[in-house]
Amino acid sequence: MLVACMLILIHVLVLAFFFFFMEGVAWFTHKYIMHGFMWIWHKSHHTARNGVFEKNDLFVFVFAIPSFLLISAGYHSGFNWMFFAGLGIAFYGIAYFLVHDVFVHQRISWFKKTEFSYFRAMRRTHYLHHSYHQKKGAEAFGFLFVSKKFRKQFGRG
Numbered sequence: 721m722l723v724a725c726m727l728i729l730i731h732v733l734v735l736a737f738f739f740f741f742m743e744g745v746a747w748f749t750h751k752y753i754m755h756g757f758m759w760i761w762h763k764s765h766h767t768a769r770n771g772v773f774e775k776n777d778l779f780v781f782v783f784a785i786p787s788f789l790l791i792s793a794g795y796h797s798g799f800n801w802m803f804f805a806g807l808g809i810a811f812y813g814i815a816y817f818l819v820h821d822v823f824v825h826q827r828i829s830w831f832k833k834t835e836f837s838y839f840r841a842m843r844r845t846h847y848l849h850h851s852y853h854q855k856k857g858a859e860a861f862g863f864l865f866v867s868k869k870f871r872k873q874f875g876r877g
Contacts, residue, residue: 731799732804761778762779763855840874
């Protein structure tokens with residue numbers, strides 16, 4: 721029983737680690753890759769969208785590949801740590817979609833207004849990022865976690 725509980729705890733910790741680790745990966749990727757050599761895709765996200773999708777949406781597949789590979793390898797290895805690492809990445813992707821695409825950009829009209837200062841700061845910080853329409857000069861590259869600087873600046877009503 722104790723061994724089973726420890727194994728569950730380890731799997732939950734691996735899942736949580738990869739979920740939070742992905743914020744750093746997303747920040748790094750956003751700042752140095754999307755606003756770097758992959759600006760050719762990401763530029764579509766900083767301009768008016770024509771239709772439902774934009775080239776930037778292709779990054780979903782880029783991030784889904786390691787998640788899928790880890791989940792698959794972990795499944796075929798008896799639900800080892802790789803399965804839960806892949807789930808952590810997948811759960812981050814779901815959270816990213818809900819926060820970034822649904823909440824911030826309103827690609828689906830849910831959660832139009834919020835009274836929570838953290839979410840208000842998140843939305844306004846991302847709008848600050850989008851005030852730059854060029855490859856260089858933007859700031860605030862995070863997705864789910866808003867820095868203290870921007871929470872103070874934008875968190876008030």
